[in-house]
Amino acid sequence: MADEMVLLDFWPSPFGMRLRIALAEKGIDYEYKDEDLWSKSPLLLQMNPVHKKIPVLTHNGKSVYESLIALQYTDEVWNDKAPLLLSDPYLIAQARFWADFVNKKVIFTH
Ligand SMILES: N[C@@H](CCC(=O)N[C@@H](CS)C(=O)NCC(=O)O)C(=O)O
Secondary structure (H helix, E strand, O other): OOOEEEEEEEEOOOHHHHHHHHHHHHHOOEEEOOOOOOOOOOOHHHHHOOOOOEEEEEEEEEEEEEEEHHHHHHHOOOOOOOOOOOHHHHHHHHHHHHHHHHHHOOOOOO
């Protein structure tokens, strides 16, 4: 049975963009649902009850949220397709630095 993937997102979100890029790199098909962050859907509230934020990746009905955790999950589940991190520990550290930089410096609030 094929995996059922849904991405709850908001198109300008850099956090959602991370996941969209990773899913594209890995060639994973998914249903895209754009959220209205000013009127959040019951699905978003149900799937991310802790932060109530996008992006949320649902995989066969189970939700994964926080974009870096969802990226890591994607990389672990589809570890045979386009690894997201290189094997050199220094290059991995650099990639993690920039991921952390986006977390700390890119702010989207309403
Ligand atoms: N640390 C979170 C940040 C996610 C985030 O800030 N999402 C924003 C959109 S870019 C959001 O859902 N905002 C709605 C809100 O704050 O209620 C992640 O990496 O997934």
